[in-house]
Amino acid sequence: MRCKNCGYYFSYKEKLKLTWGLTFNNEVQCPDCGKTHYLSQKSLAMSYLILLLMEVVLILGINLFDIGIEGLFAGLIIATLLLFFLFPFTMKIVEQPDGLLERQFREMENKKLKGK
Numbered sequence: 001m002r003c004k005n006c007g008y009y010f011s012y013k014e015k016l017k018l019t020w021g022l023t024f025n026n027e028v029q030c031p032d033c034g035k036t037h038y039l040s041q042k043s044l045a046m047s048y049l050i051l052l053l054m055e056v057v058l059i060l061g062i063n064l065f066d067i068g069i070e071g072l073f074a075g076l077i078i079a080t081l082l083l084f085f086l087f088p089f090t091m092k093i094v095e096q097p098d099g100l101l102e103r104q105f106r107e108m109e110n111k112k113l114k115g116k
């Protein structure tokens, strides 16, 4: 993951820090030039999907192997931790928020500007 403005390369440690200290609006600031980027909603959605899949596998595992509720919780904790450490690899930053709501809002704004 690189800064779109100055080309600064985010290290694994920095990305991990971002994962834990993410702001509500998914803003990411470049440590080098200070430009604000946004965490890609698409890459976030992908990570949540992986987590969901892991949970489904765990729940199936309980029924198949009778690991019990303690096994489920242990598995969930491991899956969540695993995702946190894998998350920096799937993480992407974009210059504009790429969430569906933000995109629709921008399109509305564009139409308004063209109408003038």
Ligand SMILES: [Zn+2]
Binding pocket: 003, 004, 005, 006, 007, 008, 030, 031, 032, 033, 034, 035
């Ligand atoms: Zn930068």
